[in-house]
Amino acid sequence: MIEGLFFLLFFPGLAFQVVCGLAFEWLDRKLLARFQRRVGPPWYQPLADLIKLFSKEDLLPKGANHLIAALLPLVSFSAVLTAGLYIPVAGFTPFSFEGDLIVILFLMSVPTLAYYLAGIVSLGVYSVLGGGRSLLQFFSYEVPLLIALSGPAILGQSWSVAGIMEAQTVQGPFVIFQPLGFILAIVGLIGKLKRDPLDIPSAKSEVVGGSLTEITGTKLGLWHLLMKVQAVVGIFLVINLYLGWLKYLPAHLSILVFVIECLIMVVILSVTSAVFARLRIDQLAGLGWKILVPLALLQIGFVILMGV
Amino acid sequence: MEKFKKRFSLLSAIIQAWFDKPETVGYPFLPLVLPEGFRGAIVIDPDKCTGCGLCVRDCPAGGLRLEKKSRDEFKLMHHPASCAYCGQCERSCLRGAISHSNALVAATTDARELVVVLKEKQG
Amino acid sequence: MRKITVPIGPQHPLLKEPLSMKLEISGERVLGGTLRLGYVHRGIEKLAQQRTYVQNVHLIERICGICSHVHTTTYCSAVEAILGIEIPPRAQYIRALMCELERIHSHLLWLGILAKHVGLDTIFMHAWHDRELVLDIMESISGGRVSHAANEIGGVRFDLDEENETLIRTNISKLHDQVSGVLDVIENEPALQARTRGVAPISTDLIRQYCMVGPIARASGLDVDLRRDDPWPPYDRLDFNVITHPDGDAWARTIVRAEETRESLHLCEAILRDLPGGDVTVRAPRKVPAGEAVTRSEAPRGEVFYYLRSDGSDQPARLKIRTPTLPALSLLPEQLSAINVADIPVVLAGIDLCIACADR
Numbered sequence: 001m002i003e004g005l006f007f008l009l010f011f012p013g014l015a016f017q018v019v020c021g022l023a024f025e026w027l028d029r030k031l032l033a034r035f036q037r038r039v040g041p042p043w044y045q046p047l048a049d050l051i052k053l054f055s056k057e058d059l060l061p062k063g064a065n066h067l068i069a070a071l072l073p074l075v076s077f078s079a080v081l082t083a084g085l086y087i088p089v090a091g092f093t094p095f096s097f098e099g100d101l102i103v104i105l106f107l108m109s110v111p112t113l114a115y116y117l118a119g120i121v122s123l124g125v126y127s128v129l130g131g132g133r134s135l136l137q138f139f140s141y142e143v144p145l146l147i148a149l150s151g152p153a154i155l156g157q158s159w160s161v162a163g164i165m166e167a168q169t170v171q172g173p174f175v176i177f178q179p180l181g182f183i184l185a186i187v188g189l190i191g192k193l194k195r196d197p198l199d200i201p202s203a204k205s206e207v208v209g210g211s212l213t214e215i216t217g218t219k220l221g222l223w224h225l226l227m228k229v230q231a232v233v234g235i236f237l238v239i240n241l242y243l244g245w246l247k248y249l250p251a252h253l254s255i256l257v258f259v260i261e262c263l264i265m266v267v268i269l270s271v272t273s274a275v276f277a278r279l280r281i282d283q284l285a286g287l288g289w290k291i292l293v294p295l296a297l298l299q300i301g302f303v304i305l306m307g308v
Numbered sequence: 309m310e311k312f313k314k315r316f317s318l319l320s321a322i323i324q325a326w327f328d329k330p331e332t333v334g335y336p337f338l339p340l341v342l343p344e345g346f347r348g349a350i351v352i353d354p355d356k357c358t359g360c361g362l363c364v365r366d367c368p369a370g371g372l373r374l375e376k377k378s379r380d381e382f383k384l385m386h387h388p389a390s391c392a393y394c395g396q397c398e399r400s401c402l403r404g405a406i407s408h409s410n411a412l413v414a415a416t417t418d419a420r421e422l423v424v425v426l427k428e429k430q431g
Numbered sequence: 432m433r434k435i436t437v438p439i440g441p442q443h444p445l446l447k448e449p450l451s452m453k454l455e456i457s458g459e460r461v462l463g464g465t466l467r468l469g470y471v472h473r474g475i476e477k478l479a480q481q482r483t484y485v486q487n488v489h490l491i492e493r494i495c496g497i498c499s500h501v502h503t504t505t506y507c508s509a510v511e512a513i514l515g516i517e518i519p520p521r522a523q524y525i526r527a528l529m530c531e532l533e534r535i536h537s538h539l540l541w542l543g544i545l546a547k548h549v550g551l552d553t554i555f556m557h558a559w560h561d562r563e564l565v566l567d568i569m570e571s572i573s574g575g576r577v578s579h580a581a582n583e584i585g586g587v588r589f590d591l592d593e594e595n596e597t598l599i600r601t602n603i604s605k606l607h608d609q610v611s612g613v614l615d616v617i618e619n620e621p622a623l624q625a626r627t628r629g630v631a632p633i634s635t636d637l638i639r640q641y642c643m644v645g646p647i648a649r650a651s652g653l654d655v656d657l658r659r660d661d662p663w664p665p666y667d668r669l670d671f672n673v674i675t676h677p678d679g680d681a682w683a684r685t686i687v688r689a690e691e692t693r694e695s696l697h698l699c700e701a702i703l704r705d706l707p708g709g710d711v712t713v714r715a716p717r718k719v720p721a722g723e724a725v726t727r728s729e730a731p732r733g734e735v736f737y738y739l740r741s742d743g744s745d746q747p748a749r750l751k752i753r754t755p756t757l758p759a760l761s762l763l764p765e766q767l768s769a770i771n772v773a774d775i776p777v778v779l780a781g782i783d784l785c786i787a788c789a790d791r
Contacts (some may be wrong), residue, residue, distance in 0.1 A: 034330065035322035035326060036553050037332075125436070133459075205547070274318075274553045275553065276622055278773075280626060282459070282771070321553070325557070343574075346570065346574050392493075396485065396488075399588065400485075
């Protein structure tokens with residue numbers, strides 16, 4: 001019971017995910033700043049931003065549904081945290097069962113749908129536009145992402161993240177066999193996190209703040225926090241599926257390797273957001289369905305052939 | 309090869325930027341370096357000023373005020389918040405009395421700083 | 432699909448200056464829109480009638496924060512034309528130098544804004560970093576980053592010494608590298624091309640109909656440049672290319688402005704090389720005899736037109752200013768129809784609006 005609570009609240013649950021989220025965000029902002037010849041924020045800036053948002057007045061337009069607007073970030077936050085619980089951290093897996101990969105992917109989709117709903121219930125023109133865009137984007141990246149992520153599952157002959165990691169300790173990291181799948185997973189992850197260059201739903205110059213334009217105060221803080229945690233969960237997931245070969249390393253070494261892998265992922269994400277321009281939504285749909293899906297299918301075909 | 313290099317020129321630019329020193333100035337924690345000719349706070353040489361009022365006449369922003377009773381009894385005032393820092397007073401002054409220093413004039417919350425008495429001469 | 436009306440402005444992250452648009456949007460498609468102007472109207476033309484010619488130099492300078500120097504240059508040459516005085520050659524060259532520096536700074540600023548609007552924040556930061564080099568030159572030679580107060584009636588206020596010239600030369604050569612780096616990036620960045628190619632094209636006919644000027648006209652294949660067509664000295668002695676592009680879309684405008692930046696860098700070097708010696712100012716009387724004058728200059732955004740009528744006093748009787756943004760604004764509603772929502776920033780950035788100039 002107490003152990004369970006510890007898992008839920010501290011490691012690998014709430015506290016750990018939030019701390020990682022803040023750390024990754026700081027690292028990302030600092031890297032981006034240095035790429036752009038700026039100094040960048042001090043280490044406590046993400047936390048300070050969060051505290052500021054939590055202490056601000058909570059407003060909604062007249063006629064908006066307060067209950068749903070408050071529930072949406074809470075539900076998606078809990079979905080993301082739950083997904084985080086099932087993801088092994090440096091080989092440590094408190095809860096794992098056959099098929100948890102599917103549960104994680106399902107839970108990771110909840111924030112996107114909630115984001116769309118937040119745009120609808122908060123009754124702003126920009127929110128509606130942003131919400132519609134987030135769904136369009138969802139349909140563009142989700143399919144190639146799911147096809148790509150089923151690659152490790154087929155190769156590892158398991159639908160649990162821990163199982164896939166175990167298979168990698170025997171066969172070597174899957175990124176070697178599925179470099180294409182790894183790239184597609186990163187593209188999908190960027191789309192899921194609505195990061196630059198796939199920040200179409202929240203593009204400031206086009207739709208102001210996207211779905212969250214009318215959301216303020218604690219709710220906005222919660223939205224930002226859950227997106228940070230979503231980034232952590234996504235990064236951990238991709239690392240475990242493609243670089244998760246450290247199960248049998250000594251404990252301290254495996255933590256070190258895991259941290260280094262996380263840093264590499266953050267650097268990859270920062271560099272992508274620094275060097276690519278935002279696509280138009282029709283261009284993204286074209287990219288998703290005409291290029292990414294065929295590539296993902298190619299990768300799967302290759303994986304199946306390898307399995308045979 | 310050349311084309312390939314050009315394709316990734318932005319990538320090489322950000323890598324270059326990573327190794328360069330950041331260009332942002334740490335103001336207000338570090339001193340701000342302003343060039344010599346920067347038009348900042350108005351200063352006056354009281355010995356040269358005769359209270360002729362040429363600077364007041366040409367000031368486009370109404371930043372200078374002269375209360376003059378006679379040649380020997382006048383008060384020249386400057387309103388930093390109205391001043392456009394254009395340098396016209398410096399050009400208009402025949403004796404080179406009034407000029408800009410290169411000190412930045414910051415915003416203020418103190419009402420007393422809104423009027424600076426440049427020269428007060430009593431008969 | 433249901434039609435919704437989306438307000439853009441007066442306050443919107445897209446706009447750096449206030450401008451109000453109401454756009455009819457259906458899904459991701461913009462059907463059309465209306466425009467409302469006048470948020471930064473300050474009545475400068477009327478104010479100018481109530482101030483002396485000397486004071487007006489500084490008033491005119493504050494019409495615009497980006498192209499302030501070209502406004503004062505045009506105003507001062509109008510006054511000088513009525514007075515019948517000719518400014519010394521060195522002053523002419525320094526005025527032209529400031530104009531070209533201003534063009535570089537305006538185009539780099541514009542490039543950054545375009546990049547920011549399509550999500551390329553890195554180019555935005557890098558272009559604005561390069562722009563700092565120009566602003567450093569301006570600040571150290573004239574004493575102000577944006578309001579240079581370089582002109583006065585009868586010449587310019589400052590002279591260039593050795594130190595200034597070295598600074599300008601080093602910064603210009605640095606800028607050559609930086610600008611060609613940025614040009615490489617924008618010419619080869621596929622996402623930027625995908626976002627700008629074919630967006631909101633303007634035909635040459637439409638350009639003529641709406642009297643468009645400057646880089647927009649040149650990007651639609653209309654070969655106009657006042658620096659060549661109606662030059663004031665020293666432009667008649669300087670050699671430069673007028674950049675045109677046949678396509679007329681946002682991409683063509685990008686290329687034209689980027690190439691113009693490079694051309695202006697060459698012009699700056701040429702001006703420094705040919706800089707004659709002598710005085711930089713002649714004495715001008717305070718009172719201007721009755722008369723009228725029309726002067727034009729090529730600002731970063733196109734033709735700036737000044738009409739000045741004097742009545743013999745020390746205040747102008749009438750000052751009429753026409754800025755290049757005005758025709759661009761009248762074409763804006765047409766450009767903002769039948770495009771994607773995501774193209775709105777590209778269209779707006781492509782025009783390079785200067786609302787402060789247009790509203791005055």
